[in-house]
Amino acid sequence: DAMVIQNPRYQVTQFGKPVTLSCSQTLNHNVMYWYQQKSSQAPKLLFHYYDKDFNNEADTPDNFQSRRPNTSFCFLDIRSPGLGDAAMYLCATSRVGSAGGSHNEQFFGPGTRLTVL
Amino acid sequence: AQRVTQPEKLLSVFKGAPVELKCNYSYSGSPELFWYVQYSRQRLQLLLRHISRESIKGFTADLNKGETSFHLKKPFAQEEDSAMYYCALSPEGGSYIPTFGRGTSLIVHP
Numbered sequence A: 001d002a003m004v005i006q007n008p009r010y011q012v013t014q015f016g017k018p019v020t021l022s023c024s025q026t027l028n029h030n031v032m033y034w035y036q037q038k039s040s041q042a043p044k045l046l047f048h049y050y051d052k053d054f055n056n057e058a059d060t061p062d063n064f065q066s067r068r069p070n071t072s073f074c075f076l077d078i079r080s081p082g083l084g085d086a087a088m089y090l091c092a093t094s095r096v097g098s099a100g101g102s103h104n105e106q107f108f109g110p111g112t113r114l115t116v117l
Numbered sequence B: 001a002q003r004v005t006q007p008e009k010l011l012s013v014f015k016g017a018p019v020e021l022k023c024n025y026s027y028s029g030s031p032e033l034f035w036y037v038q039y040s041r042q043r044l045q046l047l048l049r050h051i052s053r054e055s056i057k058g059f060t061a062d063l064n065k066g067e068t069s070f071h072l073k074k075p076f077a078q079e080e081d082s083a084m085y086y087c088a089l090s091p092e093g094g095s096y097i098p099t100f101g102r103g104t105s106l107i108v109h110p
Helices: none
Strands: A004-007 A010-013 A019-025 A031-037 A044-050 A053-056 A064-067 A073-078 A087-094 A112-116 B003-005 B010-014 B019-021 B024-026 B032-038 B045-049 B072-074 B083-090 B104-109
Touching (some): A004 A087, A019 A031, A019 A112, A031 A073, B003 B083, B010 B019
Parallel strands (some): A010 A112
Antiparallel strands (some): A004 A019, A019 A073, A031 A044, A031 A087, A064 A073, B003 B024, B019 B072, B032 B045, B032 B083
């Protein structure tokens, strides 16, 4: 089945130790998103890629970076994780610009739960 | 800027009872509205969207532009409906950046 895959599902890191979360998709969608979700809160958009174009949300800390080496993969890099960065990180995709289909619908991965010690 | 409000953090009902999860939005144009659902230990997934005007798993939602609402309704709740529900808004013009509400946890008791 076409889907959005996130690895790892659980990640434990130490305060200040860089960590990378990965997302891959077999849907061939042109837009990929990274969200941060803390307990009892709405998903908060960190950034997204429209094809190769990177779009950062204004309030996303510089500590968070992203890479999209090709259509299928997208990475979230946290350069120096702090205790406040512990959260669930969601990757999502959508197809934008095509006629019909699931325009604007997002497809989510299962998430990576990050713990910072 | 657009905003989505889900006033209830938690909604608890008994099986067979009607359920209504509220969603209000603020946006000056014509938005596209969605309901996403997250069952326990599963990924967030689309439940329904207003332009489809369909019923999914017995749920319906009508966009009320006058009241700027998009409430999710089901006449008879089932235990398997227990989940987290998120209302989301995408601005008109094909914008692909949705705004999510904080979510409502629905618990259906046997």
